[in-house]
Amino acid sequence: MNIPEFLTVFPKMGKVDYLAFKKTVDGAFRQFSRAYGDSIESFFDPVLFFLVNLEKLLQNTPWPIVIMVFLLLIYYGSRSIYLTIGSLAAFLFIAYFGMWQDTMSTVSIIGVCTLLAIGLGIPIGILMSGSDRVRSAVVPILDIMQTMPSFVYLIPVVMLLGIGKIPGLLAIIVYAIPPMIRLTDLGIREVDKEVLEAADAFGANRMQKLFRVQLPLALPTIFAGINQTIMMALAMVVIASMIGVRGLGQPVLKAISNQYLTMGLLNGFAIVVLAVIFDRVSQSFGKRLQQHRAGSRE
């Protein structure tokens, strides 16, 4: 039997056309990056300044003081003496194996990313919860942000800003902010309708409803979002190190290319330890917030 050719071979774009297409898009973006690269870079200067100085502060302060401060924060957040002691052991282990500086770099970039994700994510989540139209526009974008391989959106970012901390920071935020937005939206939407109606019946305006009812009642869910954001930011540490972010990711990268098993394991272990500490502290802090707010039947 003779099958027509157009059924066996897809009538694809010609090579010449494809080249021209590539050239146009690449050229246009290159032009855009030449024209606006500097101003976009300077837009991020405040963030960079903050990040650099936080890193310096953590690295240059004597380690016993830093550890003391961390342990106080961990105890305040979790109220767990076991977690605090465990964290102390982990910090001593990290420092003993020479990973202190890298760990401080990672902590500072995770800290800044989390703060930015909270600062951007909560307002977006609030807007989303208030309007189904905004929601249906934002949700697909969040889906793309979470599924698009990081390298793909890193290409234009690196073309624009070069390699360094800011592109790394953007890559981490793009990956880590969706749960913050989603869970803020969910938390506000789940607020009991009758409680909200009560606020309406007593004449509360939009802001009063938001700050007295919706946000306080959504807080436990929002805290779950913060927890998720921190975890996802940590997961991006290695990828960020590929575009020049210092921290625990870089030795891991080095270990992969040179097959340094011990080095890889140790740094991987440090990332895991950080993740566990961040997770436990933020979770138990969120839980305590909930208990205290809701009270419990006696």
Next chain:
Amino acid sequence: MNKVKIKIENLYKIFGPKAENYIQVVRDGTDKDELLAKYNHVLGLDNINLDIYDQSIQVVMGLSGSGKSTLIRHINRLIEPTEGVVLVDDQDVTRFDKNELLDFRRTRTGMVFQRFGLFPHQNIIENVKLGLSIKGVDKSESNETAMYWIDKVGLNGFEFKFPNQLSGGMQQRVGLARALATDPDILLMDEAFSALDPLIRSDMQDQLLDLQKNLKKTIVFITHDLDEALKLGDSIAILNGGKLVQNGKPEDILLNPADDYVEKFVQDVNRAKVLKVKSIMNKKNQPNDAPKINMNDSIESCLPTILETRATLSVVDDDNNIIGSISDKEVASILRSN
């Protein structure tokens, strides 16, 4: 008779994306089921006209889906009407702009909800202060007012507890205190006692009647429970399928039900217990020498005396003037038609 406080005129509510288009269809006599089947719109209220008198308790009764919760939410415009007018002291609530409406809700109405609607993250005193803090009343004054009302509803000592530490009845007392704290002239109660168990419910009804003696608010009370309606209502409006089928005094509803629906509602009621002596007394016969009974007593309460003595009792008003009589004949006729 007091003046009319709330006047509802030709009020229609149709739920659905093209509600306005179906007003005429409803006017032409399409009922709730037909509107849903043919046009996929839900008829909430169908041409409601109701006068609610100042300082009275107006009960609105009906089965679920009859539109009673929809009706009460039109008074403070938690639900926008499709067409019609709601006048409160001759001001049209449906024409208020955003700020007028907020102001109206803050100062003129208080609302009590079936499932309380308390803020779970705030303690009792903060919950009671809700309306005041929304208004921007300063802290010491609102604390004082809140404590006064917490005391009034008998929750002294619970002001720093959280809602879920209290029983249902206590939570609804908080709801009541919260509604009264802004000193509104209109109190909207949406099945306020329906979620409570019978004993607590009866307590709360007594407490409300007790408060009302001094407060003299205009209360709109939604319920599906006839006994509650008869106990509380100065006037009872009955809704069916979004239509107002009857509005009248409790004894009118019992003695002259407007249609089968109302009759079904009232058929299981113990009339002797609910009806007062004055509603069936013989006004022409005013004996001087018979045992006396107050006109506001229930028929049931004079039954033993009538059965024992087989005599005619004279009915007296609150000032002890004889205004009529009641005998086994009247009682028998009422019990027979039950």
